[in-house]
Amino acid sequence: MKIFSVDFVRPLLLFCSLLAIAGVTAHQITYSRSWHKPLDVVVYPINADSSLETHNYIKSLDDSSFVEIDDWLAKEAARHEVSISRPTHTRLGKEVKSVPPDLPTNGGVIRTVLWGLQLRYWVFRNTPDDASNLRRVRVFVAYQQGEDDKPLAHSVGLQQGLIGVVHAFGLPEQNAQNNIVIAHELLHTVGASDKYNFYGAPEFPIGYANPLRVPLYPQRYAEIMAGKIPTSSYSSYMATSLKSVRINDLTAQEIAWIED
Ligand SMILES: [Zn+2]
Incomplete structure (x- = not known):
């Protein structure tokens, strides 16, 4: 006797997957904002224009390139009298060899929601390690040399999935400003x-x-x-x-x- 038809099983599987994603998301939102121990933040660099200059810039990065973000958050936490002394621990992850899907520029709500799901799938496929993501923020930074007078694509930070996508110049003189953008998107992922x-x-x-x-x-x-x-x-x-x-x-x- 055939109980489940394929037509019935597919939507059921989709529903179960969405339910599982929602469950993980709820846990991530709770754990990432508890501040009882430092939140892990991993910056995954991407050579977005496939240039030698960007390649060399990415090779020049290490954990110390982002310590300014952790130091700044520690100082701000102390100013707000938060009990944790180091709210974040930011480090450099492995290079990612794919670029994230573009945010729709004139998308309505449905296109933006679909893009969000597409991005989460891209992140799932392209995270180059298998550490737990319940208490860590993944920031994918698409470095490029840029063109004169052409602004970079918008950076985003999503609380759903604790994911940041940053578009940044792969130039040493931009390091300090890049850290502002990374900090901004990081704070979006925890609710700002x-x-x-x-x-x-x-x-x-x-x-x-x-x-x-x-x-x-x-x-x-x-x-x-x-x-x-x-x-x-x-x-x-x-x-x-x-x-x-x-x-x-x-x-x-x-x-x-x-x-x-
Ligand atoms: Zn923003």
Whole structure:
């Protein structure tokens, strides 16, 4: 007697897979935000333009290239009186020989959701080790030399799957700024939201490192989820290193460092 037809089994398998993904995702979100021990962060470099320059740049990277991120998060955690002294442990992973799927530029909700699933499948296929991902963030950094006046593709950080995709210049003089972008996407994976407006300017008050500063302008620091230092209500400039970036109270609440 045939109980299950193929037509019935396929959707059932898909449903079970989605249920399993949802279960893993829920655990990842809980563990990654508990902050009782350092969160593992692995940066997987990708030679996105297949150039010799980018190849040489990637060869120059090691764990110390990202220690600035861990040091900065430790300093910010202390400022917010979080009990953990080192919230993250960031290190360099193996090079990945594939590029992640492009984020749809004019996608609606459905296209973006499908892209999210496609990205998670790509990450599943291309993570070059089999360590547990329950408490670690995987940041895939697509390094390239770039073209004049052509902006890089948008970087993203997803809480679902604890995944970051960063598009960065493979140039030594960009190291400090690359670490800002990696830190920004890393914080997205643990719940932080963007705090800039449609024009890319920091939103007041949520995108200001110190919205209570007197006088308000110029601000001394950029807020990490806004990225720019406001000099007036209509002008701001990019932070050049994490030394001039802070985590404000709202972001600290979003990443479960402090209570609401
Ligand atoms: Zn963002």
